Amino acid sequence: MNQNRAAAIDFGSNSSRLLIAEYDNKEINVIYQDLIITRLAKSIDENKALDLDSINKTIQAVKDFNVKMKAFNVKRYKTAGTSALRDANNSDEFIKLLKEETGINLDIISGNKEAQLTYSGATFDTDNNDSVIIDIGGGSTEFIEREKGTHKEVSLDMGAVRFTERFIDEPNSKISKTNQAKIISEATKYLQKYFKANRKKEFIGVGGTITTLAAIDKELVSFKPEEIEGYILESANVRNIIKNLSNMVIDEREKVKGLQKERADIIIAGSLILEAILEFFSAGHIKVSNKDLLYGLIIEIFEDDLYNLFD
Numbered sequence: 001m002n003q004n005r006a007a008a009i010d011f012g013s014n015s016s017r018l019l020i021a022e023y024d025n026k027e028i029n030v031i032y033q034d035l036i037i038t039r040l041a042k043s044i045d046e047n048k049a050l051d052l053d054s055i056n057k058t059i060q061a062v063k064d065f066n067v068k069m070k071a072f073n074v075k076r077y078k079t080a081g082t083s084a085l086r087d088a089n090n091s092d093e094f095i096k097l098l099k100e101e102t103g104i105n106l107d108i109i110s111g112n113k114e115a116q117l118t119y120s121g122a123t124f125d126t127d128n129n130d131s132v133i134i135d136i137g138g139g140s141t142e143f144i145e146r147e148k149g150t151h152k153e154v155s156l157d158m159g160a161v162r163f164t165e166r167f168i169d170e171p172n173s174k175i176s177k178t179n180q181a182k183i184i185s186e187a188t189k190y191l192q193k194y195f196k197a198n199r200k201k202e203f204i205g206v207g208g209t210i211t212t213l214a215a216i217d218k219e220l221v222s223f224k225p226e227e228i229e230g231y232i233l234e235s236a237n238v239r240n241i242i243k244n245l246s247n248m249v250i251d252e253r254e255k256v257k258g259l260q261k262e263r264a265d266i267i268i269a270g271s272l273i274l275e276a277i278l279e280f281f282s283a284g285h286i287k288v289s290n291k292d293l294l295y296g297l298i299i300e301i302f303e304d305d306l307y308n309l310f311d
Helices: 052-071 083-087 091-102 111-123 160-167 177-194 208-217 235-246 267-280 293-303
Strands: 005-011 015-024 027-037 076-081 132-136 141-147 150-156 203-206 232-234 285-288
Touching: 005 052, 005 293, 015 052, 015 293, 027 052, 027 293, 052 091, 076 083, 076 111, 076 293, 083 091, 111 132, 111 141, 111 150, 111 203, 111 293, 132 208, 132 267, 150 177, 160 177, 160 267, 177 235, 177 267, 203 208, 203 267, 208 232, 208 235, 208 267, 208 285, 232 235, 235 267, 267 285
Parallel strands: 005 076, 132 203, 203 285
Antiparallel strands: 005 015, 015 027, 132 141, 141 150, 232 285
């Protein structure tokens, strides 16, 4: 067994993700990573419950992850369930079924814990502690910063899946300006409740919406994390991408370079949330990073000695 190797699994609202990495001299070396769209947040906003299709997709994704963990001889792992699992009233049943079907123990973490792990992952290799981390997920958006030695986190119930279901009548069709305006308006209302505008801070964006926008902006044929790490995504380019994508039907969007096919129905809502954030704070750009909660979990395994054992 490689004592420096471990795995982290994120049960997100839109996707389930696996990171296998080695941690040596406080450096994280990625061995393997995978992302499977499982859409746990589907119908959560309306029904407050995980639907059967999402449950089955997630269990199959974890079975696939298990194969990779065995292939790479991983024995230690940590998991994190986030917004959708916090909101669902049948999460306990899902956790039990997942354990029975895959052997994997799932921990649902609080919004505050999610913020700590995301901040730790996004900033572990930088001395810049003044940045605000923005994570647009499927069910929620987190804002995390460090203030006087402690993490300050705000989690808002606006996410790419949640807002698509709430505000976009036909996500497979062209998206009307009326629906776009509703998302911008609602996101701005959330921001006004918790923040003052025109904050002069550096923003670092993590999560699927923001990394996908960077990939679209760079017209990447295949997603390569190293190609977008540290990329400066201009707010004008975000607006231009939204304009182009909203004038396409789903079949056209699925062919756009940099856009994962399974994300084509929710990318516009997620992008509009980012547009509202950048406009609210008068930010001309956001720095993009692939380092997030998964990296935070890897750090916790090795620095805090907290993990599960994989049989």
